[in-house]
Each structure stands twice: as structure tokens, then as C-alpha cells.
Amino acid sequence: MRTLLLLGALVATVSACNQQEGYAPEQAQSDSVAAGGGYGLPADTAAAAGDPVKIVKTAGLRMKVGDVYAGTKDIAGLVRGLGGTVSHQELLANEGAHKEWVIAGDSVQVLTAAHPAADLVVRVPSERLEEFVFAVSDRARFLHSSALDIDDRSLAYLEAYLRQQAREGFLKATPASVKGRGDERRVALRDEAISQALAQRQIDRDVRWSTVRLALWQDPVLRREVRVNTDMDSYGPPFGARFLQGLGRGWSGFLTVLVGLAHLWPFLLVAAAAWLVYRAQPARKASV
Template identity: 40%
Template sequence: MKRLLFFPALFIIISGCQNNTGENELAKALTDTTSITGITGDSVKLVKTARIDFKVKDVEKAGWGVSALAQQLGGKIFHQQLETIEGERKELKMSDDSLLVITAYTPRVAITVRIPSENLELFLHNIAGLGYYTSSSRLDIEDKSLAFLENELKQKNRQRELSKPGNTVKALASMQSINVKDAMIEQHIANRAIDADVNYSLVNISLFQNSLVRKEVIANYILTGYELPFHKRLLNAIGNGWEMFLSFVLFLAHLWMFFLVAGIAWIIYRYFQQSRKMAYNNSTFK
């Protein structure tokens, strides 16, 4: 009887061990990120970038909300720009020197955020709650594992060449060794940049809202609209007419010689006319 009970107990123990092994493997698979290149563990360098455009009620308040959420999740704002796009515009004349300008405009805010990669999904989920309409969203994951590995291997290779016995003094004194060291620095900086991109995901956010209408009274910039009151214009017209009359008299005064010559010519003409008429009459009477 004891021997019969031993085999079921052994089967239960073996099954329990197998279940625990399966759960451990599943947990390991969830926590371990594998590159498409086959690289695993800490050597995996996945750079995540995201973009989301959504509509909000107030872009300024939503912008403050994005900034607060980024700081709460350990991120930072790297760029923030408020832009107002003006649409239709209408001008109404209120008086000779003022206009009522009515303008339709749409405010937009562009924000660039760096968020720790482990909080990227939570950040995208929370900022979507700030708006009520998502125009577009995009998530890109770029695998830079091979680029990181290439820089790392080249750096080790160059360092190995510089550390060879007998070559140290001559190599450090040559221009070639300087170029090698510069290349090592560039590869080191490139890897640091990849690490920064891996650890902090880049998110570009665009916020927009419904168009607003702005009314403002401005000075009339159309100069033809400015006129003096009627009584002043009437007085100016009378004064201008008198000035024109005096100018005309002065103009005639400049022509006195022509009038004098014309008068003398007229007198001579009349004289000859009268003389011819008298001669004709005398001949008729005879």
C-alpha cells in the first residue's frame, strides 16, 4: 500500500517542479528584452521615439499639464513653442481714426519631451487624457544594438593597438595615434548618445484647439479716411478760393506787356478801319 502511494506523490512533486520552471521562464522572458539581431541582455539598445497630435480645450493649460506629467515621471521638457495661426480677418470702420479688427486664430503648442523609457507607455497613456480627440499618434523603435556593438569593438581594437609594448612612445608621438584616439573618443561619445537615447525616449507632442475670435480697436492706418470737420473744410475752401483769385490776378499782371501790345494793335486796326470807311463815304458823295 505504501508503495502504491509513493508513485502518485512522486508524480505530484515532479509536476510542481515543472510548473515552477515554466513560470520562471515566462517571467525571465518578460523582463529580458531581445533584439531582432539576436543580441540579449544589457547589450540590447532599442531607441524609442513617439509622436502624438491631439486636440484640447486650452493649449496653454494642456501644455502646463504635459510639463507637470513629464516631471512627475522623471522626464524633462527640451522644447516648447506656442504658435498662433491667424485665419480670416475683417476690418470695420468705427470712426475716421479707428477700426474694429476681428480676427479668427488657432493656437498650437509644440512640445519635445524626454521620458525614461520604462515610463514611456504610462506617459503616452496619461497625456492622451488631457485631450478629447487624437488626430494622430506614432511610435517608432529603432534597434541600435549593432551600431553600439560596432563602436565598442572598434574602440577596444584601437585601445589594444595603442597598448602594445614597444609601440606606446612612438605611437603617442605620431599623428596616426592622435587620429586613433580621436576616433576612440568619437565612438565613445556615439555610444553615450545611444545610451541616452535608449534610457530617455523622445516624444514630440502637438496640441491644438478650436479657433478663437479676437476683437480689437486699432488706429485707422488708411490715411485717406482722415478728414477735417465740415466747417473747417468750408473755411479752408473760401480761403483757398481767395488765394486762387489773387494768384490769377498776379498771373495777369505778369502779362501786362501782351495786353498793352494787343491794345495798341486794336487801336491801330480801328483807326485804319475808320479811315477806310470815311474815304469810301467821301467817294460816294461825290
Template identity: 35%
Template sequence: MKTSTFIAMMAIALFAACKGRNGGYEVVNNDSSTSADTANGSSITDSIAEAKPKLVKTADISFKVKNVQQTGDSISRLTAKLSGMVMHHQMGTSIQRSEDMRLSNDSVLRVSAFNTTADMTVKVPSEKLEDFMNHVSHMGIYVISSKMDIEDKSLDYLSAKLKLKNRLEMVAQQKTGKIKIKNPEAVLWLKDDMIDGQINNQKIDQAVSFSVVSLNFYQSNTIYKETIANDDPSAYKMPFGNRLLMALSNGWYLFIDLIIGLANLWVLLLAGIGLWMAFKVYKRKYPVINV
């Protein structure tokens, strides 16, 4: 049996198992033969044996340093020296506790204890990963944890490569009319899957060539002293003597305001005096007689 026939049957089985974006690919094979070609199976076995290992290395390290900012700069320089790249760098500071000590009415000494940490993600050539980890571990006071993992992507890479080869052959046979695909959109989906497979293999190649290292480091709490303005309004009160003089002055002004207020009521005072005098006259003319 021809090899092309076997490839066609393999493609049919592949599409039925994987399912396309619209529920599956519908394929019609013009060749009526159904037996498998063992030669093609042996070629796949040979490809597996000859495949180059695709080892993806990742690492992470956590350690304590004397100065976070200086260590971050040193790691960046080391990464560039090894032809790597810094993918992520974040440094942050958090105040652990703070205390204010009064120096005068308008100034305060603030003493703060703050913690500084940093996170970095770098890519370095895989063959230089161990050198990078050794250099970084010597930058710290001590290493809290260090880990390196190796994942073998060889079979995933080979699987995508063989699938791509089969799909390329199927597209070629579809163009020549040996294989007919009922749904025209399935051809586009097939080509998209081929592109996805190529992109995934390129990602694996990049992961094999460059290892990703995650770093976390911190330093001891730092004490910082600063003199700042007192933000408590109650601390800005006048001295006792000044406040007493101001109170006496305010009392005098209140007394004057009272006199002025009474002066404004002179009409009422005259009316009251008139009523009181009329009452006295009335009592004289009509004295009360006790029986």
C-alpha cells in the same frame, strides 16, 4: 598560436579597412605568425549572444486641443512628474483674417481670427513612454496621428565595444613593444577614435534610457475683438458746415491780399495813367488826316 598575435592581426585588418585620418594606420608586427585564433572568434560569438538588447524608442503625436497654452503647461507638468525633461517648446499665433468696422471718426472695431499652434520635444524614461502617450492623447479633443518606432542598436553598440577592446589591447601592446606604429600621430588618432566610440555608446545608452517624443498640437481659430484708433488720416476731415465757413473766410482773406497787392503796384498805376494822358494830348495836337 597566442591570442595576442591574433588580436594584433585583427587590429592591422581593422586599420586597413577603416582608414585613419591621414589615409590609414601603418603598423609593424614583430610576431611572424599569421594563423587565426578560433578561440577569440568564439568569444565574440558569446558576446553577441550575451549582449543586452539596446532598444531605442521614439514617438510623435499630433492632436487638436481646446487651449494650446494650458495643454503645453499640462504636458510640462506630466513630463516632470515622470522624471523627464522638456527639450523644446515653441508656441506661435498667426492671423488668418482681419476686418475693421468704423465706430466713429476716430475709432474702429477690429475683429481678428487667429490660429494658435505649438511644438514640443520631450524626453521621458523609456519604460514610461506608453503611459506618457496615453495621458497626452487624453488631453486633446481628438488625435490626428500617433506613431512610435523602436530601433535595435544592439549590434552597433557591441561593435563599438569590441572595437574599443581591440584598440585598448593594441595600445597596451604598443607600449610594451610587441606592436610598433610607424606614424606617431596615428597613436593620437587611434585614441581619438576610441573616445568617439565611447561617446557614441554613451549616446546609445542615453537614447535607450530616455525616449524622445515630438508633439504638435493646435486649437480652433479664435475670434478677438478690440477697439483701436482709426489710422486712416482721411477719416479725420472737418464737418461740411465748418469746411464751408472756412472756405468763405479764406476767400475774404484772398480778396484782401489782392487789394493789398494792387496797392503795392501804385507806381505802375501812376505811370500807366501818365502814358495814357500823354497819348491823348498827342492825338489832339496831331490829329490823323484821312486822304
């Protein structure tokens, strides 16, 4: 029910925008002439600019799908079928819980919970935005959110046009100087006129093509894999070799102790003499 309400609101908004693009304000020509006069443009030049309606539509969808990879591939095919393009596509899997255990001396079984997701940015023809939104929504298990943004770029387009015409008119009316400060000014005006022309083209492109951002995700999946055991303490020689090594190290340790005692012979000699003197004292007292 929530999905149907979201889709109904989105479609109603898109339809209203399509109707709005079908007409231009009645005072378009007069407003353009007035604006042109402010820039010092001829009245017929400003009127030629008109006051076109430039509506830029963008949308966003966040939804749950059965398979992120298959859903991304399907949406990309749908975009191409509508004559659009995919400008950004990112597939990722966020790892969650993790567990591993040794299954052999050199192998480890790893179990990981992953959360696949995808982010897409596509551009479709504006007149087919409604069709695209419906088609994508039909592929969702659950539509979390659907958004539509309408941006009226009419004034920005008109401003860029008038600025371009003003600078081009100034360049035509002002003769070029011979290696003076005026040359730098003319270059700056020419560059600004080019920037304004590019701004108009960018607005025209945004009007013709709607940008849609999509976020897809699915239920977590368990990934099983066998990896090489990188714990160096788990590696070593077999039991027989280790047992023989233990005997050899024990004998070597015993010999080391004997060598250490050999270094202590003066202390042992003094201790023995002191013990003999101590034993001789009771016998001497008894004879007295």
C-alpha cells in the same frame, strides 16, 4: 473608435518591445569574440563586451485639444511627474481672416481669426512610455494620429564598443614616439576612441529615455482689440479751422491769378489793338 484602435496598436507594439528587451541572443558571446578577433582584440575583452540589446523607442502624437495653452501646461506637468523633461516647446497662433473698422478718430477696432497650436518634444523613461501615451491621449478631444518607431541600435552600440577597444588597445601596445609623425596618428586614434565612447553613451541615453513629439491644436478663436489708427489721412484740424483755411487759400489763389494776368499785359495790349483794327475796317468800306 479610431482613437481606441490607434491606442491599442501602439500599446501592443510597446509591450512587444518590452518583452524583446528582456533577453539577449544566445550567440552574443561567441559573436563578440569573433568580432573582437577581427579587430585584433583579446578574446576575453571582446566577450566582455557581450551583445546587449539596445532598443530605442520614439513616439509621435497629433491631437486636438480644448485649449492649447492649458493642454501644453498640463502635458509638461505630466512629463515632470514621470521623471522626464521637455526639450522643446513652441506655442504659436496662425492668423487667418482679418477685419478692421474705425470707431473713433484715433482708434480702430480689429477682429482677427487665430488658430492656436503647439509643438512639443519631450523625453520620458522608456519603461513609462505606454503610461505616458495613455495619459496624453485621455487629454485629447480627438486623436488624429499616433505613431511608434522602434530602432534596434544593438549593432551600432557593439561597433562603437569594438572600435573604441581596438584603438585603445593599439595606443597601449604602441610606444609613444618623440615628436614624430606617430604623435599625430596617436592623437587621431585617441580622439576617435573618445568619439566612439560618446556614441555608446548617446545610445545608452536614447535607450533609457524615449523621445515623444506632440502636435496640439484647437478650434479657431476670434481676437478683438483696439489699436491706434495709423492712417495719416484720417487726422486733420476741425471743420472751423479747415473752413477758414479754405477762405484764406481761395483769396490767395485769386491774388495769384491777378498777378499772372499782370504778367500778360503785352499780349492783352496787342489783342486789343488787333480788335480795334478789325472793327474799323467795315466802317471804312462803308464810307468808300
